Amino acid sequence: MSGLSEIARAAGVSISTVSRVLNRRAGVNEETRQRVLSVLAEMPYTPRGLGALQRTGVIGLLVPELSNPVFPAFAEALETRAARLGYSSLLCNTRSGAPMGEEEYVRMLLARGVEGMVFVSPEITNVEVPLGQAPRPSYYAKLLADGVHMVFLNGATPALDVPDVTVDEQLAGYMATRHLIELGHQRIGFVSGPARSLPSRLKRAGWAAALEENHLPAGGEYVAHAPFSAEGGGQALAHLLDTVNPTAVICSSDHMALGVMREAHQRGISVPDELSVVGFDDIPLAAYSSPALTTLAQPIEEMAAAAIDELVLRLDPDRRRQSTDNYTRVFRPRLVVRESSAPPK
Amino acid sequence: MSGLSEIARAAGVSISTVSRVLNRRAGVNEETRQRVLSVLAEMPYTPRGLGALQRTGVIGLLVPELSNPVFPAFAEALETRAARLGYSSLLCNTRSGAPMGEEEYVRMLLARGVEGMVFVSPEITNVEVPLGQAPRPSYYAKLLADGVHMVFLNGATPALDVPDVTVDEQLAGYMATRHLIELGHQRIGFVSGPARSLPSRLKRAGWAAALEENHLPAGGEYVAHAPFSAEGGGQALAHLLDTVNPTAVICSSDHMALGVMREAHQRGISVPDELSVVGFDDIPLAAYSSPALTTLAQPIEEMAAAAIDELVLRLDPDRRRQSTDNYTRVFRPRLVVRESSAPPK
DNA sequence: GAGGGTGTTGCAAGGTTTTGCGATAATGTT
DNA sequence: AACATTATCGCAAAACCTTGCAACACCCTC
Structure with a gap:
């Protein structure tokens, strides 16, 4: 200022x-x-010329990447809802280029006069910040103290007093594993995102809970970590097949699940006859893979609407929420059974 | 300005x-x-003397939608290239919400201080503007006259003196059809986007040329128009199957091709044994469908780089191009043969 | 070690935007 | 109807940002 x-x-x-x-x-x-x-x-630079900064009708949307189709899907749903409420959206891909991090994008958006921001799967969900980078626990807190309006989407964190809208990741992990157990599977692997990802940890907790309830193995050897990508999914599956040889896997995302199915296809392993696969997210293309992907759906439209509504509520000076305290909305995932899961042979 | x-x-x-x-x-x-x-x-306000507004290091990216994965792919490639050159990107989805059109987004971006813009598959590629909306032939021309820096990506138009980077759509249509003819197909349909879409028209011209060269039928009954979506692809295939019953189809986009494959799957028609399918774009997921999609690849990375480089060239006051005349860069599509195309039974 | 070249920085001029103040018009009051 | 009050708007001064220019430092070469 x-x-x-x-x-x-x-x-x-x-x-x-x-x-x-x-x-x-x-x-x-x-x-x-x-x-x-x-x-x-x-001390962020705020040219006095940009006085028109007060009610610009523009909000910022920050997504970590665009390769995984959930993020475009969320972005489109958020934009549509925002447009209906009279706001236009600026979308930023925070991991697009090496040099700019989420923090710099936020600063840029603020300088461009956005009124508020929605963070989709923000940096903060990485519990351990990668080595070499200074951990900035105070970063979001500082924004909050500066009166910046923001909402987290799938970035719940008790450490911060930010309103958030999220799926119940742990329940999702539990439901997916439960589904496979009911089909009769006993060796169920977890194709997980990186270990530092909080959502992946939560899913793992749900996965482990379901397995332990049924006295099935839930050890670390059944978990393969890999980057969030189709390639990563394939690598993780390869690792699991070479070690514990599961009859079914759950995945951190549909995107990884597609990689899993491709790897299986290349190895001549039939899905779902020899390997059942359950994804997460229910991306629009999940129904278009073959076999069509069994997955746990995030209610993308509803979540986007809830996030935007909450943000706009805080933006509007008339009906602005007095208390900024712990608004949290947790959505239940929904099991969508398609073709990629079946009883083991 | x-x-x-x-x-x-x-x-x-x-x-x-x-x-x-x-x-x-x-x-x-x-x-x-x-x-x-x-x-x-x-006349959008662009503060002149004002500080960080002249050289903000921010460019705008306008894409028509995010559902079709080519657009996120292009967006990510554009952002990555821009980031390497020191520019950060603001992404706008011009058909996200009903009320805001491309034109309003452009104005908003200008007011937010973007230095230049890349239009991906812009409005202008719709030859006939949908009824009810005023046709604005002068809209881009006005921006141009105002000295706004812009580049079209897959929006080539001789009517306008805007630098553009594009794939050869007609060649793509020709190559796809050629590939199917060489496999021995004789009844080759075209699952096309809306009739007003210029790229679809160009592809059709290439398709027709290849067919006529070989004295194969290229009549309108072999073309089915539908919206650019997976659902649209399915509908178009359903129509073609019920009328001319082709042994192979080419599609306006991979996204539509996925819909085609799903429709075939649901009807119990095996791809590629009973129906060959060729897509366009080579979206990252094309390799992950099963059967993996044969398609014509747009060199997404190279095209994005060319578009950004050309834009930055015009932005940089030092090495600014003197002549703003007809810069056009046409890329050759590349045939990627995977599993969805095979000789007819 | 002197000279020229290159890179970096502050100064000051020039252009643009903001704002205090006064002029004018509109409205309300007695 | 006359006066007081307020709202509106332009002028001009102040504040602010950009940029050409010159000063200074550093380095390389001869």
Whole structure:
């Protein structure tokens, strides 16, 4: 919220230099540039000219990636709901390019005058921040303290006083595993996302609970971690087949499940006859794979609507919520049985 | 691209008044305010002298929808390339909500200080604007005249002097059909997008050329138009099966092709044994369907890079292209043979 | 070690936007 | 009807940002 001169003073340079840094002009030493940028991180630059920042009718949507089709699906649902309420949306892919992280995107959006933001599966769901990067527990808290309006979608965290809308991941893991147990499976693997992902941990807890209830093995050797991608799914399945040889697997996402099915297909393993596969998300294409994917559906439309409604409620000065305390809405996943799950041979 | 003074002149008020309207300050008559706002709608305000607004390092990406996975794929490729060149991206889904059209999104982006825009499959590719909406041939031309930097991706149009990067749609149609002819097919249908879509028309021309070269039927009864979606693909196939009963079809997009394969699956028609299917785009998931989809690949990464590079070239004041004339880059599609195409029985 | 080149930075001029203040018109009050 | 009050709007000064230019430092070459 500072003008150019204050930033210049804080960085110990002239106003011109700050201007040059902001405009990405040549002729600034890299070291100086970094110093200015770090000051900028502390006191965000807000040109006075952008007075039109108050009620712009624009909100920001932050998704971690676009390769996994759930995120475009969420984005479209969020945009549609927002448009109906008179807001237009700006979508940002926070892991698109290496250099810009979620935090920088947020700052950029704020400078562009968004009124509020929806974070879909935000950074914070990575429990352990990757090594080398400074953990910033205070990052969201700072935004919150600055009065930035935000809502988390599938980013529930008790550590932060942010309203959130989420599926019950643990229940999802439980229901998927339960479904396979009822079909008669006994060796049920978990094709999981990275270990640091909180949703994957929660699903694992549900998976383990269902297995233990039925005195079935739920050890770490039945869990294969891999990146969130189709390739990752394939790798994880390959690992499981080579070790514990499960008759069924649940996956962290439909996207990974597609990779699992492809790997099975390439190995000549028939799905669902020799291997049952259960995904998560119910992406629009899940019904179009063959065999059509059995999955746990997130109610994408309803969740998006709930997130947008809650955000808009906080934006509107008239009916603004007085208490900003712990608004949390948990949706139940829904089991959608298609063709990829069947009793074991 | 107008400064405060121009807007003031157009609205017949002083600069101060416009400033007050933009900053939502009190002391402006409602009637005057509306007049200024309506002028603002015609000539988007782009603060000139103002700080970080000239070189914001932000570009806008406009895609028509997110359901078809090509668009997220293009978006991600564009963002990645832009990020490497130091630009961050704002993504807009122009058909997300009913009320906002592409034009309004463009205005919004301009007001948010984007330096340039990439239009992916823009409105202009719809040759006949849907009834009821005013055709605006001058819309892009006006932007161009205002000096807005833009590049079309798969939106080639000779009517407009906009740089564009595109696949050769006609060649794609030709190559796909050629492939099926070489496999021995004789009744080859075309599951097409809406008739007003220029790319679909071009593909049809290529399809017809290949067929006529080989004295095979290329009449309108072999073409089924449907919306660009998986459902649309299914409907179009159903129509073709009930009429001309082709042994192979090419489709306007992989997304439609997935719908085609599902419809075939539901009717008990085996792909590729009884029906060969060729898609277009080579979306990342095309390799993950089963049978894996034979398709014509757009070189998504290269095209995105070319579009971004060309845009950035025009943005950079140092190496700005003097001539803005007809830059067009046409990419050859690449035939990717997978499992969904085979000789007819 | 001197000279020229290159890169970096602040200064000051120039252009743009904001805002205090006064002029004018509209409305209300006696 | 005359006066007071308020709302509206333009002028001009102040504040702010950009950019050409010059000063300074550093490095390489001869």
